Amino acid sequence: MSAPQTRPLGIGVIGCGEIAQLMHLPIIHELPQLKIAALCDLSRSVLDGLGDHYGVAARYRDYHDLFRDPAVDAVVICTFDHGPVVRAAIEAGKHFIVEKPLAFTAQEARPLVAAATASGLTALVGYMKLYDPGYRLALEKIAAIGRPKMIQVHDFAGRFDRYQQLYTQLRGQDVDAALIKAGQQEVAGRVATMLGCGHTAYADLYMTLLMLGSHDLAVLRGAFGVAETVSYAQAVGPTHLMAVLGFADRVPALLEVAFGAQYEWWDEWMTVHGEADEVRIDFQNPYVRNAAAIVRLREAAGEGPSERILPGTPETAFRRQWQHFIACVRGEAMPLTPLQGGLDDLELAERIIKALPARALNEAAA
Structure with a gap:
């Protein structure tokens, strides 16, 4: 149509x-x-x-x-x-x-x-990061290194207030706060039902994975397909998660996502370690226009090491x-x-959370 x-x-x-x-x-x-x-x-x-x-x-x-x-x-x-x-x-x-x-x-x-x-x-x-010209360039370099030994994805993000000075934004004060709260509570109830009594304590962690970490699940999937296994998960904090995922051909990936870092830089990257080469993608603050991901290559230059930095074409991934x-x-x-990719990521997020040990709500509060 x-x-x-x-x-x-x-x-x-x-x-x-x-x-x-x-x-x-x-x-x-x-x-x-x-x-x-x-x-x-x-x-x-x-x-x-x-x-x-x-x-x-x-x-x-x-x-x-x-x-x-x-x-x-x-x-x-x-x-x-x-x-x-x-x-x-x-x-x-x-x-x-x-x-x-x-x-x-x-x-x-x-x-x-x-x-x-x-x-x-x-x-x-x-999933605008999948359109980022730096990410698209990195996919070509990743394909050239063969089977990875290891993948690492790290996302601590950074401050979410600095970019606001770059734009003029209208903020409405005329919406009923009770209406907004009711909607949030209704969603929280649906999430709690899905997680079940043994994992409801991880609701904030699940929402962190959906709101911040879903982009990281997407860039992983875009490069390597859907994860086949979740062999380990740890709740480092209420909004800090570590997990070990398994991809095709038994390639492992370490995923770390945390919300709340007050860095003055944007801390989100994926590194792919090959047998002889390494590709790293440094994502830029998504709220800043015309800032593409930066690709860093470590490879052999004759009998010695070499490192190249490939800046992505200046462009806004949203555009x-x-x-x-x-x-x-x-x-x-x-x-x-x-939409299938969005479903794949939701299913993986649920698998990651349910790989955590069952925990009562009062344990989480303690």
Whole structure:
């Protein structure tokens, strides 16, 4: 199913918070193949401020109303709870990009994957790092080193307040706090049910894996496929996880994800150790535009060592993601980040958490 190519794709933005304002809206606005057709948010003040800024008259508080707008060909889903909006998008016949995670549990995601596949719609999970030109370059170098001896993925991130001075963001103060809290509690209940009584104490760790670590699961999968085993997991802290994963041909990977580091740098990297060469990808702060991942190669130079640094082409991964989305809608490309990948990552996240020893809630509090 494809949208008309004689006019720009009309994009509805559902959830006009930080990532929508910092990345999606400016990029949609600047790409000639796209047009911001409608906005949806709980905050009337945010809707009016962004609507006036971008010249968008169609402003909705309920995403169901947006889906009935004939000017909307596709949507980007940036809400807190993605699953119900994804379902509504498929039912409405709208192409979409959904920010990660696809849903909060694999059980919720499975019917969405099946429905999207049956619909023929273009449906992408917003794993923008897989579009990063530095990451794409690194995949070529990783393929050249043969079977890895070991893979390491490390993500402590960094400060989440420094980049805000680079942008102007509207923050609505007119949304009922009780409504937001009720939504968060409802999601927490679904997650707790999935984890079961023996692992509910790890709910914060699971959410860390979904909100921060899902990008790391995605870049691992993009390079090596879906992990076959989870041989070890340790909860270092309430939002600090270590795990040992196994990939095809018994290749091991050490994964470490932690939220809360106050570094003045962005601390996220993947290193692939081969028999004679090593490839490292240093990811840049995802909130800074035109900063691609940096690839570092360690290899032989004659009988001695050599190290090369290959900076990725200056580009914003979110922009490349949108360009790929346009090509998919027009039938010119196949989805690089389909919903199945989002489901694979949710299933792996659950396997990692359930590899941890059973623990009661009162033990976690202690």
